[in-house]
Amino acid sequence: MKIYVASSWRNLLQPAIVSMLRSSGHEVYDFKNPAPDNTGFAWREIDGGWDTWTPQQYRAALEHPLAKRGFKHDMDALRGCDACVLVLPSGRSASWEFGWALGQGKIGAVVMFEKCEPELMYLGNPILTSPDELFDWAEFNSANCK
Incomplete structure (x- = not known):
């Protein structure tokens, strides 16, 4: 099974x-x-001061060839995956990737090995709380994915 880890x-x-x-x-x-x-x-590949950008600088940076290449790598992998695993804690990009994958009909699961802030929108996806649960989930879905 092809898995995208977000x-x-x-x-x-x-x-x-x-x-x-x-x-x-x-x-x-x-x-x-x-x-x-x-x-x-x-982002530091584009500008070492990325964390002080204005909204306009951020918008311009999204057009940089390095940003476009990074986005393409991630999106190609998302398009090609069978499943997306969101490993918590995560940030905005990972949440977006997980939501995009689910919206495309991909299989999803949330890995939460430690206490994290609850999120209502994970409802309907398994919350995997140990390595054994992750292995079992991947094995089950791999067998049913073929």
Whole structure:
């Protein structure tokens, strides 16, 4: 099964989730390493002062070739995935990716191994609270995805 893992760059659990799913035989997209020659997109590649941008500077930065390349990598992976796993805590981009995937009819699950702020809109998707639940979910959906 092709799985898109959506999370935050700051989430220390994200690399372990990618590893666990890959070790179970799944093809997993890792936004931190989307391709052999690509360590993922970061705003600092465009401008080291990205965190002080005005709305106009942000809008202009979205047109930068590096931003467009990063967006294309992520969107191509989202379009091609069978399932999207949202690893909490996450940020705005991951929430958008998860919602987009669900809107396209992809399978979804939320990984919440630690206490997080509740979110009503996760209703209808499994909340996986341990590695065993994640493995079981992936195995079940992989068998039913074929």
